[in-house]
Amino acid sequence: MWELIRANKRNSIFLMVMMAVVLLLLGLIIGMAVMGADGGLFGLLVAAIVWGVLALVSFSSGDQILLAASNARRITHDVHPQLFNVVEEMKIAAGLPAMPKVYIINDPAPNAFATGRSPQSASIAVTAGLLGRLNRDELQGVIAHEMSHIVHRDILYITLAGIMLGSVALLSQVFLRGMFYGSMGSRRRYSSRGRGGGQAQALFLLIALVAAILAPLMAHLLYFALSRRREYLADAGAVRLTRYPEGLASALEKIANDPSPQLASAGKATAPMYIANPLKRRGRATLSDLTSTHPPISERIRILRSMSHGAAYRDYAEAFTTVTRGKNILPAAALTEEQVALRQGQAEPIKDQQPQAQVHQIGDLMRRANGFLFLTCACGLKLKVPPDFKPDTVRCPRCSRILPLQPHRQNRT
Structure with missing residues (x-):
């Protein structure tokens, strides 16, 4: 487990360093384009300040901002005892030092996410639609997935990466809007300088324009690479905690096939936090893996259902390489752990309610929360x-x- 966390940390730091390089280079180039060759240092300083302000806001109250933006309501045990019991079970299984706070989002689209700076201050939020659709084993799989994100320190790294992505996007938008509306005063500057200085400034401006367009794309690719890998690892961790891969596989299948509209409170910046892409458009072809916040959900389901021998990390690694025909994503030390036996699912009636019954159940659930x-x-x-x-x-x-x-x-x- 600790080797997996360390490997996660190394990979995340590498990707975040790459995003920081993109951010600082963008600031340098924009500074040189706006203020001339001597403005590069000022551009670096502005980029660092933008990142610092966003980081301060995110670390001081980022989780509360996310929960408020998601219209999440904190609940007590009396509102939904089964949810609380499952969270407590997975907290004990994962060895967390504190019980995560539990929230419900008043939305019929089934989904869930975890947030918080550390395992001591974590929160788990699930939608009312998820609670109305899943049985206990499936709910346990989803909660175990989110608990794995907490254990692996994913929330911190995704938050940091999201801050850098937001900083890059903000700098690019400010520069491009300035170019579009005011042309940055370029005509006046070029006419007041010699031909050589004007040509150099025009070159810097062209380079900055290209960088402002490409930098957000590069930052998005790095951000998505970070979030996609972590979804696989959280799936592996969930199976290890529950010892029942079919529970999570069935939950993902229900989430993917649910006819509800996309999650109303989700946005591009928060999409990687969810167990499944909340911005998925029904009935349309999905984008390529490079521009997706999550791995293909059908692939995740096939991997989980290929785990027929055990629930250890090495069993997930074998299923992953078989299904994807790709390189193993787990560190070598995680593959040497003892065998973890699979368990049988609990005998429960299948939740297949009519839409009207689901509406009533969701309504009552949110009334209890309120x-x-x-x-x-x-x-x-x-x-x-x-x-x-x-x-x-x-x-x-x-x-x-x-x-x-x-x-x-x-x-x-």
Whole structure:
């Protein structure tokens, strides 16, 4: 496990150094284009400041910003006991020092992500649609996948890489918009300088224009390479924690085949955080692997379903090389661990609800998360009392019984 974390760290640092080189070179070239040959140092300084400001914001409150942008609501054990129990099981299996905070996103599209700077301050968010579609084994596979991201320190590296990507994109956009709207005052500068100086400035400007277009593309490729590799490793870690690859495979299959619209709160910057690409367009051919935030989900499913001998890292590595016919992505030390036996799935009814039933279930789930009280009258009617309802009793609209609310409020606190 520790060798895998160290290998992850080495690969991530290499990719982030490459992204830093792209960012600083872009700042250097833009500085020289705007201020002449002596402006390169100023451009480097601006690039570093932009990165520093974004990094400060991300590290101080990045996880809360992401959760707020995703419309995630933190819940207690009473809202969804099964989800809490599964998170606690996987926390113990992974050896995390603290229980991750649990959030639910009010969205019918099934998906999940983890966030937080460290294992001590991690959070796991799942959509209401995911909870409505998956059985316990499948939910356990998804939570184990997110728990593996936490254990492997993926969240920190993806956050850093996302900051660099955002910095490159910001510098490029500012420069290109300045070129488009103001031409950076180039005509005036060229006319006031000698022919030699004007030609040199024009050359710098042309180089900067090309760099501003290509730099975000290069940064995106590095960012996507980092996130795709980590999805494979998180799948491997999930199987090791659950010892049941079919659980995660079945969950991914349901996520891929779900007819819900794409996740409303997801964006390009946050897409790599999710277990499956939340921006996938249904019914259209996908882009090439180079420009995808995630590996092909069908390939991930085939790898998981090829693990018939065990749940150790080496079993995943064998399945990976068989399915992809590519090079092993796991470090050699991870392949020498002891055999991890597979387990049988739990006997559970298949969740295949009608759309209307799913809507009702998701609605009730989010009402619980928002503090509603659920009461069942003796006549069988189910009452849903909003949190801002002040009286201590409520009248059943069917049989006119008076139901006390105070005991339920005390139980909640």
